[in-house]
Amino acid sequence: MGAALVEQLASEGVRVVAIARRKDALDELAKRCHGTVIPLAHDVHDFEAVPTLFERCVRELGGLDLFVYATGIMTEVGANEFDTRKDLDMLAVNVGGCVAWTNEAAKLFRTQRSGTIVGISSIAGERGRKGNPVYGTTKAALNHFLEALRNRLADYDVHVCTIKPGFVETAMLAQARAQGRSIKGAITAQAAARSILAAARARRNEVFVPFKWTLVAAVIRNIPSFLFKGMNI
Amino acid sequence: MEILSLRSRRPLESSFEYVEGWGMAVGQHARVLRPRSVEEILQCFALARAAGSTLTLRGGGNSYGDASCPARDMVLDISRMDRVLGFDAHTGVATLEPGVTIEKLWKTILPLGFWPRVVSGTMFPTVAGALAANIHGKNNFAVGTIGDACLEFDLVLPSGEVRTCSRERNADLFHAAIGGFGMLGCFSRIVLKTKRVHSGNVRVRGESTRDLREMMQYFEAHKATSDYLVGWVDCFPGGDASGRGLIHDAHNLHEGEDPAPERSLTVAHQELPANILGLFPKSQVWRILKLFNHDVGMRTINAAKYVAGRLEGMGEPYLQSHAGFSFLLDYVPNWKWAYGRERAERGLIQYQPFVPDAVAHEVHSEILARCRRAGQVPYLGVFKRHRTDPFWLTHAVDGWSFALDFKVDPARRAELWKLCDELTELVISAGGRFYFAKDLVVAAEDTARFLPEDKLAAFARLKRECDPETLIEGRLYRRAFRDWIAA
Numbered sequence: 001m002g003a004a005l006v007e008q009l010a011s012e013g014v015r016v017v018a019i020a021r022r023k024d025a026l027d028e029l030a031k032r033c034h035g036t037v038i039p040l041a042h043d044v045h046d047f048e049a050v051p052t053l054f055e056r057c058v059r060e061l062g063g064l065d066l067f068v069y070a071t072g073i074m075t076e077v078g079a080n081e082f083d084t085r086k087d088l089d090m091l092a093v094n095v096g097g098c099v100a101w102t103n104e105a106a107k108l109f110r111t112q113r114s115g116t117i118v119g120i121s122s123i124a125g126e127r128g129r130k131g132n133p134v135y136g137t138t139k140a141a142l143n144h145f146l147e148a149l150r151n152r153l154a155d156y157d158v159h160v161c162t163i164k165p166g167f168v169e170t171a172m173l174a175q176a177r178a179q180g181r182s183i184k185g186a187i188t189a190q191a192a193a194r195s196i197l198a199a200a201r202a203r204r205n206e207v208f209v210p211f212k213w214t215l216v217a218a219v220i221r222n223i224p225s226f227l228f229k230g231m232n233i
Numbered sequence: 234m235e236i237l238s239l240r241s242r243r244p245l246e247s248s249f250e251y252v253e254g255w256g257m258a259v260g261q262h263a264r265v266l267r268p269r270s271v272e273e274i275l276q277c278f279a280l281a282r283a284a285g286s287t288l289t290l291r292g293g294g295n296s297y298g299d300a301s302c303p304a305r306d307m308v309l310d311i312s313r314m315d316r317v318l319g320f321d322a323h324t325g326v327a328t329l330e331p332g333v334t335i336e337k338l339w340k341t342i343l344p345l346g347f348w349p350r351v352v353s354g355t356m357f358p359t360v361a362g363a364l365a366a367n368i369h370g371k372n373n374f375a376v377g378t379i380g381d382a383c384l385e386f387d388l389v390l391p392s393g394e395v396r397t398c399s400r401e402r403n404a405d406l407f408h409a410a411i412g413g414f415g416m417l418g419c420f421s422r423i424v425l426k427t428k429r430v431h432s433g434n435v436r437v438r439g440e441s442t443r444d445l446r447e448m449m450q451y452f453e454a455h456k457a458t459s460d461y462l463v464g465w466v467d468c469f470p471g472g473d474a475s476g477r478g479l480i481h482d483a484h485n486l487h488e489g490e491d492p493a494p495e496r497s498l499t500v501a502h503q504e505l506p507a508n509i510l511g512l513f514p515k516s517q518v519w520r521i522l523k524l525f526n527h528d529v530g531m532r533t534i535n536a537a538k539y540v541a542g543r544l545e546g547m548g549e550p551y552l553q554s555h556a557g558f559s560f561l562l563d564y565v566p567n568w569k570w571a572y573g574r575e576r577a578e579r580g581l582i583q584y585q586p587f588v589p590d591a592v593a594h595e596v597h598s599e600i601l602a603r604c605r606r607a608g609q610v611p612y613l614g615v616f617k618r619h620r621t622d623p624f625w626l627t628h629a630v631d632g633w634s635f636a637l638d639f640k641v642d643p644a645r646r647a648e649l650w651k652l653c654d655e656l657t658e659l660v661i662s663a664g665g666r667f668y669f670a671k672d673l674v675v676a677a678e679d680t681a682r683f684l685p686e687d688k689l690a691a692f693a694r695l696k697r698e699c700d701p702e703t704l705i706e707g708r709l710y711r712r713a714f715r716d717w718i719a720a
Contacts, residue, residue: 051247051248051249054249055249055264058249058262059262063262104248104249107248107249107250108248108249108250108251108262111250111251111252112250112262113251113574113575114575114576155516157575
């Protein structure tokens, strides 16, 4: 999804720094975007490198208006598997990395009294489902964190937008399919990217992508726990 | 498993921010370092040196102009070194880390029956910033500047040497670093005298004045007996009403005058209310002020304030808390945002000329007239009486200052700067001075004209001695000092 966002922004002529772990994929992305994208290799586990990298990004761009955290992993977790190492790694990447990067963006945006932060959460953060408890936890944590940040920065004209995608054709979805799950009705990453940017520009607070998940979430959120326990959602 | 933890020793606090003058008319991105100890101050110097950069010293960031704005890309912000190291409740002597704010200082000492000798119109400056700017208050005519209340300080030089300075020890550095705007070294410990008060209130009298002459006559008649004198001026009307305004004349209470000092000498008694009429949150008031932030709106507000002042002048003196009387600028949080906070339109500058007594009326009247003629009328004017002090780069004269808040309209910015240049010529020809805690417009050649030549030369020598590699510099240094220090 991050790549699709980068391509979308680049196609509009926006200067972008793209940060990801894999250098080769980044270089390829930059090539596709004809020079308006600056690639930067970084592993989000490396929290301590973030402040310096963040400064480098802003300096290379000559300023910053929009920051998107689109990094997330969903490690395969068996039905009766309780693996602390796997779970903490998801927390580190999905939440830890988001906090480390977003804090830097928040400090800059607060002091310059402008800027938009977008965090990619998920429909998975709405309820504690049976499958992959900690993945859902990381997304619920993002919802809470981003909402708090939005309220904290509102007085400084800084906007924080929480995106909650449903099914989007990404590597994560391909991985879920490979594990045997049947997933239908997913939208393309390009369509998701367009919706995300539109939501960020309209200064929306929390947005489901695509829209139909707003209705699904409304239903899921209201299923009472005693029923939810027995359901295989 | 250390995936979620940062176990290493807490590193020097550092973040990448937009750093601007308080008036928002100047600013840029910079790496801001926030040391917590002398060792970390030294680490900041080392980092700047290693990066081939320079370091700008910054306190609370309350200077209107560029006094604490970076010249390159690194800032040392002293605000984390904020411990009160000691307070002697018999002598009223406070030993402070440099990042202690005026707010923290008064909140610490007031319950013990003391108040800072000199405070600014806002309580958020650090004592380091206050000393570097050699700030004054509404009692400048009576007690001098904060430098006059300072007994001793430690200054960390870029070489790593820490020099203790007082009137007896390293007296040159003492008189140069106070008012030296952080160009020589970084304060690491400051010792200040404070004053005994017998109540948490002051007695305030409002005196409405019909023009500048009347205001000055009142000041002169009362400066021997008043503790605080400050004049507000409506800068809009011309002719006979030019310089009309309102004086606030305040006295400390004598022992026994306050029947229950234990009640007024509390922080709770001093706090400014968080809501207006108990309902409307003050944090949003700037949005309302913004609706009036144009010539017509401000002419109306100034006129309304003048009428209110005439009524106040007819009333009896009243009691007001020290904080309520002193920190007028803190009543409406972030009121500067009324001047626009988007980078394209925002900001204000304060232009504050200090003019010797003999020609003050003539010069200040002429300044007002020229502002009106140029169609750039200050939205706020504040008049004060000053006295001289021994600090090398001091702004103070035996005379009068007129603080003028101008809105910076990007379309008319050049025009405003041109007007200020003309006013500067007028002020300097009259033997006046400027105050870099406010200023953003005075050029290097003018600095060299209004500051005494021998003091400037001595300051330049000290700068070269304390900071031979020019590791410390800010935008102010580059604008107003570098040319003649290098010369």
